[in-house]
Amino acid sequence: MKRTLLTVFTLGFVLVFGSLAxxxxxDPLPSWNDGKAKQSIIEFVAKVTExxxxxxxxxxxxxxxxxxxxxxxxxxxxxSQLFFAIxxxxxxxxxxxxxxxxxxxxxxxxxxxxxxxxxxxxxxxRILMATHAGMTTEEFETIVKDWIATxxxxxxxxPYTEMVYQPMLELLTYLRANDFKTFIVSGGGIEFMRPxxxxxYGIPPEQVVGSSIKTKFEIRDGKAVLVRLPELNFNxxxxxxxxxxxxxxxxxxxxxxxxxxxxxxxxxYATSGTGVRFGLxxxxxxxxxxxxxxxxSSIGHLDKALDEAQAKGWTVVDMKQDWKIIYPHEK
Amino acid sequence: MKRTLLTVFTLGFVLVFGSLAxxxxxDPLPSWNDGKAKQSIIEFVAKVTExxxxxxxxxxxxxxxxxxxxxxxxxxxxxSQLFFAIxxxxxxxxxxxxxxxxxxxxxxxxxxxxxxxxxxxxxxxRILMATHAGMTTEEFETIVKDWIATxxxxxxxxPYTEMVYQPMLELLTYLRANDFKTFIVSGGGIEFMRPxxxxxYGIPPEQVVGSSIKTKFEIRDGKAVLVRLPELNFNxxxxxxxxxxxxxxxxxxxxxxxxxxxxxxxxxYATSGTGVRFGLxxxxxxxxxxxxxxxxSSIGHLDKALDEAQAKGWTVVDMKQDWKIIYPHEK
Numbered sequence: 001m002k003r004t005l006l007t008v009f010t011l012g013f014v015l016v017f018g019s020l021a022x023x024x025x026x027d028p029l030p031s032w033n034d035g036k037a038k039q040s041i042i043e044f045v046a047k048v049t050e051x052x053x054x055x056x057x058x059x060x061x062x063x064x065x066x067x068x069x070x071x072x073x074x075x076x077x078x079x080s081q082l083f084f085a086i087x088x089x090x091x092x093x094x095x096x097x098x099x100x101x102x103x104x105x106x107x108x109x110x111x112x113x114x115x116x117x118x119x120x121x122x123x124x125x126r127i128l129m130a131t132h133a134g135m136t137t138e139e140f141e142t143i144v145k146d147w148i149a150t151x152x153x154x155x156x157x158x159p160y161t162e163m164v165y166q167p168m169l170e171l172l173t174y175l176r177a178n179d180f181k182t183f184i185v186s187g188g189g190i191e192f193m194r195p196x197x198x199x200x201y202g203i204p205p206e207q208v209v210g211s212s213i214k215t216k217f218e219i220r221d222g223k224a225v226l227v228r229l230p231e232l233n234f235n236x237x238x239x240x241x242x243x244x245x246x247x248x249x250x251x252x253x254x255x256x257x258x259x260x261x262x263x264x265x266x267x268x269y270a271t272s273g274t275g276v277r278f279g280l281x282x283x284x285x286x287x288x289x290x291x292x293x294x295x296x297s298s299i300g301h302l303d304k305a306l307d308e309a310q311a312k313g314w315t316v317v318d319m320k321q322d323w324k325i326i327y328p329h330e331k
Numbered sequence: 332m333k334r335t336l337l338t339v340f341t342l343g344f345v346l347v348f349g350s351l352a353x354x355x356x357x358d359p360l361p362s363w364n365d366g367k368a369k370q371s372i373i374e375f376v377a378k379v380t381e382x383x384x385x386x387x388x389x390x391x392x393x394x395x396x397x398x399x400x401x402x403x404x405x406x407x408x409x410x411s412q413l414f415f416a417i418x419x420x421x422x423x424x425x426x427x428x429x430x431x432x433x434x435x436x437x438x439x440x441x442x443x444x445x446x447x448x449x450x451x452x453x454x455x456x457r458i459l460m461a462t463h464a465g466m467t468t469e470e471f472e473t474i475v476k477d478w479i480a481t482x483x484x485x486x487x488x489x490p491y492t493e494m495v496y497q498p499m500l501e502l503l504t505y506l507r508a509n510d511f512k513t514f515i516v517s518g519g520g521i522e523f524m525r526p527x528x529x530x531x532y533g534i535p536p537e538q539v540v541g542s543s544i545k546t547k548f549e550i551r552d553g554k555a556v557l558v559r560l561p562e563l564n565f566n567x568x569x570x571x572x573x574x575x576x577x578x579x580x581x582x583x584x585x586x587x588x589x590x591x592x593x594x595x596x597x598x599x600y601a602t603s604g605t606g607v608r609f610g611l612x613x614x615x616x617x618x619x620x621x622x623x624x625x626x627x628s629s630i631g632h633l634d635k636a637l638d639e640a641q642a643k644g645w646t647v648v649d650m651k652q653d654w655k656i657i658y659p660h661e662k
Contacts, residue, residue, distance in 0.1 A: 060535055137577055181537070194581045204391055205581030206512070207537075215577060217570040217596055224599040226577050233578075239548040246468055246546060246557050247564075248579055250525045250536030265548055268555040 028174040030324075031167040031331075037280075037322045040315045041171065044278040048254065049178050055276045059179035063253040065209075065245060065266060066172070068186035068193060070259040070300040071282050072201060074163040076291040077155065078113075078299060081192050082124070084147050086113065088131035096130075105130070128189075129230035133213055136225040137191065144195045158329070161200050166331065167323045168257075168282075172201055180255070185209045185245055187237035187262055191228075209248045211236045237262045242269035254278065264305040267314060279314035281305060286320040359505040361655075362498040362662075368611075368653045371646045372502065375609040379585065380509050386607045390510035394584040396540075396576060396597060397503070399517035399524060401590040401631040402613050403532060405494040407622040408486065409444070409630060412523050413455070415478050417444065419462035427461075436461070459520075460561035464544055467556040468522065475526045489660070492531050497662065498654045499588075499613075503532055511586070516540045516576055518568035518593055522559075540579045542567045568593045573600035585609065595636040598645060610645035612636060617651040 032038040048057040069075035089099070089108050099105035104123035107115035117123055132140070153163055172182050184193060184203055190210030197203045212233040215226040236244040242265050245253065255278035256263070256270035263281075271277040284293050284300065294302040309316050317323070325331065363369040379388040400406035420430070420439050430436035435454040438446035448454055463471070484494055503513050515524060515534055521541030528534045543564040546557040567575040573596050576584060586609040587594070587601035594612070602608040615624050615631065625633040640647050648654070656662065 060529070063537075138583075190578070190581070198391070206394075206579065208581060212578060215574050217573050217600070219599065222603075224573060224596065224603040226573060226600075242548050242555065242557060243546050247521070247543060248537065250521070250539060252469075265555065268550070269548070269557075272553075272555040 029170050037317045045178050047276050062180040063251050064180045064255040065183045065185040065253045067258040067263045068184050072168050080160045085127050085131045133228045133230035141195050166328045183207045209244045239265050241266035260300045260302045261305045281309045282317045285318050289326045360501050368648045376509050378607050393511040394582050395511045395586040396514045396516040396584045398589040398594045399515050403499050406631050411491045416458050416462045464559045464561035472526050497659045514538045540575045570596050572597035591631045591633045592636045612640045613648045616649050620657045
């Protein structure tokens with residue numbers, strides 16, 4: 001009896017004090033090197049969660065918004081959604097003999113991506129509409145799920161869902177542990193992201209904001225479906241980001257995270273509110289472990305937002321200096 | 332020592348079994364009379380929440396959508412948002428001398444609401460754009476909050492926020508207690524609802540879907556704001572409801588609640604999915620305690636959806652028979 005009691009007591013001691021010790025000394029951001037960036041995040045979270053402090057923000061108002069391409073996952077040498085679209089062009093080509101001579105499809109089918117993109121956003125638009133419309137929303141979900149389960153990044157040969165940034169995954173978890181709601185606000189397609197964001201980032205479909213095409217309600221075989229139309233509904237980039245945030249979330253975020261000039265207006269919007277606010281820019285500075293690009297890059301172009309970050313005191317993450325590892329598989 | 336142990340044991344017994352008893356006998360829907368409607372709700376919730384059952388739905392997929400006008404709060408003799416708009420016309424009239432002779436404003440200012448509405452949806456549109464645009468989103472939020480805090484319903488003289496249906500408040504709470512996420516999907520203005528839905532229904536702004544006007548991003552005095560423009564962005568009614576659900580939520584609801592033909596497509600969409608689904612129509616049958624209207628009413632017109640409810644086995648709430656009380660103040 002005595003021995004049992006002692007065992008129970010010891011076990012209780014270990015459980016209680018063991019978990020306290022973890023809670024107190026556990027680093028919520030283990031893949032971040034100690035430095036200004038990490039410190040600024042931890043100080044911001046401490047301020048807004050300290051009960052009774054004048055900076056305290058009630059949990060329902062702890063809204064945080066994250067860009068996706070270049071902020072949560074890699075965007076080089078080209079946005080993943082474009083690789084998806086190119087793959088779809090190849091799959092659909094047998095049904096479209098006219099593409100053999102029609103640009104940008106003809107170049108794409110010959111493997112000349114650069115030639116296909118020569119027409120700029122107009123070419124991208126044609127490729128997106130040809131590959132993202134014409135099916136029901138649920139059919140498109142299946143197409144995306146099938147692709148993302150098997151596709152590999154052309155440079156690293158890793159699945160795209162493993163090209164996410166481990167330090168940012170830790171940041172998402174850390175914010176949610178502090179009663180933040182985490183949202184994606186991306187220029188990418190809303191329906192391209194939703195099929196996998198819950199598994200990969202812990203962000204459910206209803207917390208994903210993105211660009212969209214129009215849909216049409218139909219009854220097919222007695223069942224209600226939505227059919228995707230080849231017509232832009234909303235461009236969730238630049239000015240579109242705060243507009244999309246207001247439409248979908250209806251509150252001004254207290255923290256926003258981006259990596260390019262496409263995120264500038266979102267960061268301005270989040271940090272213009274009253275009380276303590278937090279803006280962060282991921283600066284791609286690591287040519288060895290990831291990519292290094294900013295003012296001269298067309299993908300992830302970071303110029304005005306970098307200047308404004310410095311002027312306004314937003315946190316700028318120097319990927320090379322601030323991140324111990326980049327991808328989860330390096331753990 | 333023995334006595335202490337006994338006390339602890341007894342206390343534990345009372346705590347454990349006392350709370351079990353409450354959980355088992357407490358009626359989650361006390362304002363609903365026993366009958367088919369109440370039973371159908373409880374059976375549906377039991378089915379989808381029973382672990383291991385083939386009907387089990389994981390919590391993240393327990394999406395429920397509610398119409399607002401006529402489903403969660405009263406919509407007679409006219410939508411509350413129109414009373415708000417008319418009040419705004421009167422307030423803004425001194426800045427618009429031209430309204431004295433311009434319809435529909437001239438009739439409205441003379442107190443002739445019927446005359447003002449003679450122009451149908453075109454008149455309503457003009458009134459909405461003149462009263463809902465031209466300010467920032469945050470200024471509009473304040474305007475709505477100020478109005479709803481003081482305005483009284485023309486018939487009952489109660490605040491509009493007290494003209495909500497107690498049985499539906501219980502239903503919202505019951506669903507959330509069973510890990511459902513509750514959303515509003517209304518033809519009403521998204522920004523007209525968000526300032527008060529969290530307090531009144533427990534539904535946060537990011538779970539409100541509604542009609543909207545366009546907004547424009549601007550920097551004013553160094554701060555980022557969104558300015559409301561007099562241009563329709565989205566009409567969240569009829570076909571628009573499933574489209575809005577897909578855009579904002581990105582999942583097909585497993586349960587939908589409405590009261591008019593404007594909700595028909597939402598109910599078709601929710602109940603067309605695989606697995607157990609639930610559709611419910613609130614039928615206004617109580618001329619004494621509320622209002623009685625359906626097929627011939629222009630507000631809350633219920634005709635096709637009533638036929639389809641019967642054909643498809645959706646639950647039809649007979650307000651007079653099924654609800655013990657209508658409003659919270661009757662408790």
